[in-house]
Amino acid sequence: MIPRPLALALAVLVALLVLGAGPASAEPDADARAKASAHFKQGQAFFNRGDFDHALAEYQAAFDLSAEPLLVFNIALCHDRANRPEQALAAFRRYLELAPNGGVADEAREDVARLTPIVDKLAADRTAEEARKREAAANASRPPPPPPKPLAPPSRVPLYIVVAGAAVTAAGATFHVLSSRTRGRLEDAPDPDSYFADRDTFKLQRGLAIGGYAAGAATMMTGLILGVTVFRQREAPQVSAAVTPGGAMVTLGWAR
């Protein structure tokens, strides 16, 4: 089997020689053929060295002088070897237009079949890239997003609850102190009447002390729990209070 570039070279050379032997009125003149043959040979030399761009230029010059379709085929090969599939596909198709029944028409069709999906994918990629660039350009032209809203200050509701609990606890402690004093009198009661009177007082103060401690502790604990759970978020319930001549109002707001 003859290598593809060599076969082409032979085919083109033969074609140029044949052309040179044809009638002058309908064919390029001999000088043009000679120049075309020289460009062809120079192109072959570049091609064989892998210098496809110079080879393509020589082939193009030869084609311009000779109009030999096989040179278009060679031009397509140069584009193909130079990894320019779109130009290669276009050249192969041009060759088939010029010589649908040419000697390498079948080979050109195979190349067209091979390159067509590649070129289509390149086109699709290019289209997508252009769309992305258009999107980027469009985004670049949009106004910047607004800055985030400033966060609300931390809620003071837990603090208020803890303070209220502390106040209730303090009240319980006050009654505790009072009950301790009353208890001291109970222990030294001089007579039963004063004992029973102080005992009633002591029981009342003791109840208020225990109740104050219990309610205060529960309230403070509630405040602490709320402080580390619900009210830990910035967007937490807000409490506001207003006192008017007509009454008082407490508002609980929850910003979402």
Add this chain to the structure above:
Amino acid sequence: MKARRMQGSRWTPGLAAAVMATGCFSVPPYEPDNAVSFTASAAGGGTATGAGFALRFADGPGFHFPDKLLIDDADVMGHDQAQTCFNEDEVGFRIVPTARITATGAAPAVKNLLVPALRGPAVTQVKLDWATQFNCDATRAPGGTSTYTMFPDGRIVRFDTIADAVSNEIVPSKCACETPSRSEDLLFTISTHWTLARTSFETLSFDSNTNRLPDDGQEVAANFDATCIARDSYQVAVAWPASMASPMGLRTATRGRASLIEFRRDLDLGASQLKAFSYDNSSAIFIERAGCDAAFKRANEHARPSALTINGTSMKPSIRDGIYGGDAGDGLPPGIDLPDKRAELSGTVNSSFAVWLRFPGSTDAIHATLAGKTGAWYMPQQVDDRTWIVWFRDPIGAGQTVTVEPR
């Protein structure tokens, strides 16, 4: 166990704080300066304490009968363990000629349980369930209950039951703890006694005279209901209810010993054999500071108690605890029922006295009134949610009416 101990020590501060807090919130009981109280000891005995006096019940394996009577912190009880084994010593019983039944006596204790029944402030009462066993016949195990009821003014009422239901006959010669030197001690005699230290007293009164203390072996004051042994700073009267004297065969006597003075009441069986028997006896001692006349006045209220009218019903104090409405010995709970939630007390009682009242419902506090009286003239003590004992410091006279009602 080590881990448990460590855990316990870790929690100790918290527990201590909790206990302190709990104690801080507890209602302190009414405990005036002259209140009586009882403190049990870990060894089975205990001490009943009042203002200026205390009666200690013995610890240890011996009977938990009293072994000390403290007046102004000095023990005035008689102690003479070197004497004849069946003679009186301290406080207890004798079944002559067997070993005396006292805290340090030689009689074996087969039952010996001291239980506080009332803990003050007005009345402290402890009961000693005891039993012994004769060395001559193991089936004979006499025993009983001695109840000591103490009041704030130094009145100590003692009630004894002693019985033996077994009828096996025993004879003194085989049961004597030592050979009696007196012929009368070869006959069984059951006796209950108090003894006081000779060195703690100076005089003895049982009639209109003030006598010196009886000599060793000298017996005086036979069948007197009350006697008073005294020194300058304090006096002690001993009383025996007249209602339990003859014809029941009971005889009171006071006798001097080398180091003590004995006060006893005998059940003279006069028998050379001892069959089943039962013997109850009441006595009381009164610690006084104002002289024997005042002591006699109080002692006579035990020997011949005055009647008190409570809501129209005249009654005398219980011979068992000295309290109006107290233990009647009928197995029913003490207390005078007050269907109207109110007690009106009238009559003449020549000494301090106490009443045991039961209100119809739960009563948390009570109040007593008597015209012209204020302050600590009475002392309440709650027994249970409905029942109260009220001790009145002063006598009550004709025309006076004390009212007790819920507060």
